[in-house]
Amino acid sequence: MTPPPAGPRLLRRSLSASLSLALAAAGTAAAVVLAGAPPAQAAAVPAPSPVGISGRGATVPFKEQEAEYAATNGSLIGPDRLYGSLPSEASGRQAVTLDSAGEYVEFTLTAPANAMTFRHSLPDNAAGTGRDASLDLRINGSSLKSVPVTSKYGWYYGGYPFNNNPGDTNPHHFYDETRTTFGSTLAAGTKVRLQVTSTAASPSFTIDLADFEQVAAPVGKPSGALDVVSDFGADPSGAADSTAKIQAAVDAGRTQGREVYIPQGTFKVQDHIVVDKVTLRGAGPWYSVLTGRHPTDRGKAVGVYGKYSAQGGSSNVTLKDFAIIGDIRERVDNDQVNAIGGAMSHSVVDNVWMQHTKCGAWMDGPMDDFTIRNSRILDQTADGVNFHYGVTNSTVTNTFVRNTGDDGLAMWAENVPNVKNKFTFNTVILPILANNIVTYGGRDITISDNVMSDTVTNGGGLHIANRYPGVNSGQGTAVSGTHTAARNTLIRTGNNDFNWRFGVGAIWFSGLNEPINGATINITDSEILDSSYAAIHLIEGASNGLHFDNIKIDGAGTYALQIQAPGTASFNKVVATHIAQSNPIHNCVGSGFQITQGTGNSGWYANPPACTGVWPAPVWTNGGVPGGGGPTDPTDPPDPTDPPEETGNLAQGRPITETGHADVYGAGNAVDGNAGSYWESRNNAFPQSVTVDLGAAKALKRLVLRLPPAAAWAARTQTIGVTGSTDNSAYSSLKAPTGYTFDPSSGNTATVTLTGTPVRYLRLTFTANTGWPAGQLSELEAYTS
Template sequence: MAVAAVTAVTLGLGVTLGGTALADRGASGSSTPVVTRAALDPSLVAGRGAAVGFAEQEAENAATNGTIIGPDRTAYTLPAEASGRKAVKLTPGQHVEFTLPRAANAITVRYSIPDAPGGGGITAPLTVTVNGGAKKAMTLTSQYAWLYNQYPFSNDPNADLLHPDWWITECSCVPAATTPAPAITKPFRPNHFYDEQRLLLGKTYRPGDRVRLTAPAGSGAAWTVIDLLDSELVGAPHVRPVAANVLAFGADPLGRRDSASAFDKAIAFARRTHLKVYIPPGTYQVNRHIIVDDVTIEGAGSWYTIIKGHEVALGTPAPDGSVHTGVGFYGKDASAGGSHDVHLSGFAIEGDVRERIDTDQVNGVGGAMSDSTIEGLHIRHTKVGMWFDGPMTNLRITGNVIVDQIADGLNFHTAVTNSVVADNFVRNSGDDGLAMWSEKTANAGNTFDHNTVQTPVLANGIAVYGGTDTTISNNLVADPIREGSAIQVGSRFGAEAFTGHLRIIDNTTARAGTYELNWNIGLGAIWFYALEKDIDADIQVTGDHFLDNTYNAIMLVSDWPVKDLYSITNVHFKDIRVDGTGTSVVSARVAGSASFENVDARNVGAVGVNNCGTFHFTPAGSEFSLTDLGGNDGGGATGPWLAPWELPNTITCDDRPPVVAPPAPSPW
């Protein structure tokens, strides 16, 4: 990929200009609740994504006397990181009010408040009332938000460049090679603004009741941004009368003392007596890994059983390079044979990770677990929600919620086989939401199915880096923020080659395709990237819907230094819907080929196929060829998206076409 000089201005933090102040529509209670999924009409994503127990309501659709910010998809801004790219900003004394669409006794609030001037976060109150009744207090925090600077980021808003020798898009330069060194606007590249809090309301409220969130007049936060409210009806706590109850082994449900050793004793007893471990309602302090093998651990439900820990600095680095430990449930290391028959369910894991240190094993769940299940966990504030290092096989991960991570939501890293990740909900990951990374040894036979991934701050919603016989199906991915796509198929990061087949079936993406800083171009909602090897496995992309694409729907690309080494072939698109592109339906910046059958597109902002090939612009045409297998209909202002004159390899290269904002998606 050619890296051209960039003249983009530094992207500043702040509220989108032109926000709309709304009159308060909530006092009469007449506002009609608008329920969405990933900020979309649920009918547009029926049958796709995770089956969740909550109803999502975007703040911009609620009654408020605050100010709507957005829409904006520019990285490093508050609207860009909001679900649907809009939110509501409250100043002290203002509120936003949601009308419940169905019975609920619990809420989750996704919000942002300012950082402390020197970093490290602040706390601020939020008042919750229902129907104007008794006040409940939530304490919001920005201690787990607000990262700055270049990867792997800093908590210091006043920090100088972490990598002065790296290309800096905003100033079109490599600072270390520039005399005098250019100044950067501080804070530089602020990001990861949002966090969320859960609250049990204490009783069940009816449809039509009004939940008001108020930034109180005495708030120490200059502003509070509310992105959305999730409301749900939480059932009674699960009880397991006959079990190794952790209380019997000295665990403290009030969280005043560390309960790790009590958990260890309960697990050892359960294994000897063939019982399950039960963790009753409470908040338990655990400040290290709990090693699990051949054991079932059940909580009372993720709203009731909370396992919470501090990040603890190690006196000397661990053999794996970790310099910290923290709360997490880990299978044994694969080098020790891994763990088997582990079953975790019904509890929350809350970490204390505020910085990204890639060598640290401070993940919610980790290690190697074969023939195991993980179900109904709620994980937040860890580095990665779940990170697995194989060899391991037959792991099933279902019905979990993973939010507010510093890095990935979940990663199958190395030699994970015949495993399934289904019906999980991931929001606000600091890297890929869901990933399969075949580093050193290939993953094989794995499936990501019916998951929802929203607002990954960096990188992709779902990423597959190499591997064999992989299926990505029926997922919903929305609002990737920067330097990534909704779905990426990448030969990169030292991954083993793609072999066998790759099936990408019946997924829906929304508002995807971000701005790539180094290349200064927009990415596709689905992005094939041949950086280190050819991509030539049997790849079928079938039945997917790409909605409201910021740039391209489909991108196939290599990198400039290797553009004559690697190609992408054997990719087949069939029964695809593309509803709205800022630029093209297909952008090809690589050698290779792909076929298209029954790919229907509308509201296409630029020429349907932006074909640059490998930028040699030969008389024979582009080095990338498209095959029309029929039924490819629709287009935009420039005509049919796949026109005969574009076939098979007409050069239509526009390196940076103007972006036309597409209309909101609608029923096909």
């Protein structure tokens, strides 16, 4: 059995946010029907979105829309999760292909926007060097501009470390992302179309999704800062090499104790900018861009690096508000062509956009107290982030990662312990190889409040393991102490691995180098949704000390548990539904795997378990009835209008939008399950509204509206109208505007009765409030009975 080549490479040397799979795509636009444009065929195959899950993952500045739910006259591809197919690497495993002039995908803005990023794929050329083409960007039917697109950053072939030779098999890494601005702010409701004008440069264009955002004005130069252009002569046009001039500015900033400012512009940088004890700040990642590669020495390219530990390392560095967009088109692990690297202790990377480099950040310790936050890492040839070799007390948080060529976020304790590191509140989507989030060894590690989705091959969603060189107890680098993985949501993770034909689980553990012993591993308060193979998986040596508490498993392509190695685990309040196999456990190690059951378990346990010599083909749910969209039954897609009957509050944790809010009182407070937090609209600006996406059409019979129960919230009457929609376009009245009294003596609640008209989008519109000149709501609860 050949283990898969997942994980990091020797780069220098060689249920509170519960999500139901019966619901349609959360956080995406529903199909919009225009004259002459049929609705996308994929509207009948809903797939939960990893973006916009309340309380989990990165808080992103954009509204995401999937192409398969937009208006189009193109062709649906997918759903499919088989490695090497174009839809397998698409978000939600579906996309739209345009292959003739006049075909398009058209999105309808749900909020004002002045910029977009869209994910696309073009076929490779015969030489494997990629092709360049363009799409027409049209606004409300009128052409705005031609947007260049390319395939030169995609299309790898062969086995690891891969190549650009189309003569080899195993094509993968198909997609890329392009960003563009509109030149003005477009209002909600604007139609934004990507249209093919010619197929001469490319025979087809596949559109996966678009992210729309309102980019703020550029940040001005801080008082007293050094300017790389006006003070040091860097070229903002990108025509001349600015490497030496930016380096001189950084060195002066360090010696003078002054910030260094990168103004608006695109700056050619052909080697590392080495930073130490300095702040390097831009005008914003849409305005200040570092890019470039050495014209002859391909091992040199744009990057901002700390000194290596052998050189003493760097410290007290801040990198903020700029983009590093490289030109890396291949994977050569000996090349240090990452966006950020070296060692930086007591340092922060904040709001940095990293794209088209090898790794977003490959950090070589020993180093301590390093943070990446509020950043975007896109289209890498290897890892998104790797904390390598003695990184301690360091964090990646509120960061959005998509389309990495290897692990999305990784820690690798090679030879020197990694200790007390944290990956929290990140969204990690579509690692093309390996895992969404992983720790190879390490002590007292936290991986919590993240969203992981759409693993492609050679890995799972969350991986904890004694694997890869230098991870062993003799050096103190093995898994030890307490590992905490809490409040994570995993969607369509794990895969039917092309080396291990039996697949890799959504959450998996490995004792390949040596058994995991003496550690406590707590997996709590999490959802494992629509796993491509097994939900939980043990392999390659014993894994002990596992504790699963309050886990929802909804949908697994094969088993709830796939046990291929000994170990010990406790299970408490683990509930599994929609498991493809009638026996939910596969276990051929028998009593070598010891299960301790607590209370509240259901759906995942069987005695005896299955032990077969034939691994079943996975059956994928794609957000609906098991069997739909999978390779064993591709003709039976789920019907989103007929989900399983649900009970409980259908609004809690769902995506919510608003017309506006005051101060910190955003609409997310109205669906967070906490009556003490609340939404408050802009003052003196009636009417104001909130809109909840329930994920699929629900026959609502009752709403419960709450204000904080504290006595300080005096009685008041709010006038509220209720409307609903199935497509987020045409809304009809469910309840005429009515005055509802909220009185703390009776719990500060009001009940709205409805007739059961099915709606996916539920909108409350506030037009008056006797207690405050704004709409106020601490909880919106929606019920079908």
